[in-house]
Amino acid sequence: METTTSADGTVIAFDQIGEGPPVVIVGGAFSTAADGGALAAALVEVGFRAVTLDRRGRGASGDKRGSTPEDEADDVAAVIAAIGGDAFVLGHSSGAILALFAASRGASIRALFLSEPPFHFDIGDPEPPLADRLQRLVDEGQSDEAVVTFQLEGVGLPREMVESIRQSAMFAGLVAIAQSTVYDARLAAELSTPTPEMLAVSQQVTILRGAQTFPILITAADRLAEEMDGAELVIVPESVMHRLDPTATARIMRRARPDREDHPRPA
Template identity: 30%
Template sequence: MMPIARQLAASYTVVVYDRRGRGESGDTPPYAPAREVEDVLSLIEVLGGTASLFGISSGAALALEAAKRHAGVRRLAVFEAPFVVDDTRPPIREEWERIEQALADGRPDDALRTFLGSVGMPRPLLWLMRRLPLWKRLRTLAPTLPYDGALVQRFQLGAPLRAEEWAGVAVPTLVLDGGRSHAWMRHAMRALADVLPSARYHTLPGQTHNISAAAIAPVLAEFFASDAVPRPADG
């Protein structure tokens, strides 16, 4: 996220925050998705009461929930919320159970492997990541993985998205995916754009779930600068 933020900061005031229980942010159990939404809404108030939101993966689901609940959200962009809306892949259910069991057993590495595999990370890349310094930082996030599950699991059961679930997201919304991302994720983003009241669907050619800042930042900058209603969904 930081490379994207740095590019957007040339034109906007950009706030990137550590979600509850991550980085320098504290945690106050018990966890509930509504509390994460409250965190976002509090930030909007600190910024003067209006803001545009952008989220990636489970952060996209969080941004969608926040947009339902705050009239000061001006525009919303989401990239590849990990929803499962058809039979392109099996529902993501047992993976969350394995993640929670691994954490209960004190096996954060296993929890991370299961989580990253559930969003389609190829095994060779996963093998490489475990040998990079990045893995140590990811391990510190492992205890909060169930928070992501609480945000997205009900949308990962292979059922179509219901328009009434998203009727409150009335702001102009840009729904993005990568042209080389898994079909199940791309199907979900197209379906999301179809049920949102004012959304445009756009694919970033050649991109995957591991999005390049150079590919997405200019698209976001243009979208956030516009006051126009998004055009009809495109490919």
């Protein structure tokens, strides 16, 4: 993996494959660069250069306790700068919130693709302060409980599903990046509703969601599209229950032709 250094000195690791216009993939909760591999491959197939990153506190990236959404936005900007200083960004789930926030803070993003951003618009937010409670659990050596608590309260998964995950082989990998739940919880809490600056970004914005997904995500995507002038809402039938379909998503991105010279670029 390649690395770059974010504004606060944190090392951020990323991979890039293919040639053509770069697309930075920003994953959601518990995701690492490796989890973006299938989407990266699909993007390469349609002519993009795909960049996957480990958000701070995950995989090969570094970490700094007390990290903020602003720090994570700086991480995205640092990766974009490292790969040439100008890129399209595809964010999924909390990664979509982060991508939009990074754009609002001036990251050099040519166009945004936001896949099922879990904005709550201040309705049904987790009991505060979830991020602080998660940090205490991690600090007390209860990373497994931090993961479970985040899944129940931050994501809203049914308890039966969470218990099933806890018994699965994947659980150990989630526990290893439990610190990242603090950052995702803080991001979701502080940006439950997109800021005026986020709603007013100058970039082309395409909002993606499945036809069959969680009701809160349907509400969030549809409302965001309504509140952002010029944003396009695209329903992706192949993406089911918050699982982004790589092939369909890549096809939509290519059809949108975000590499056209007439699309807005950051000032």
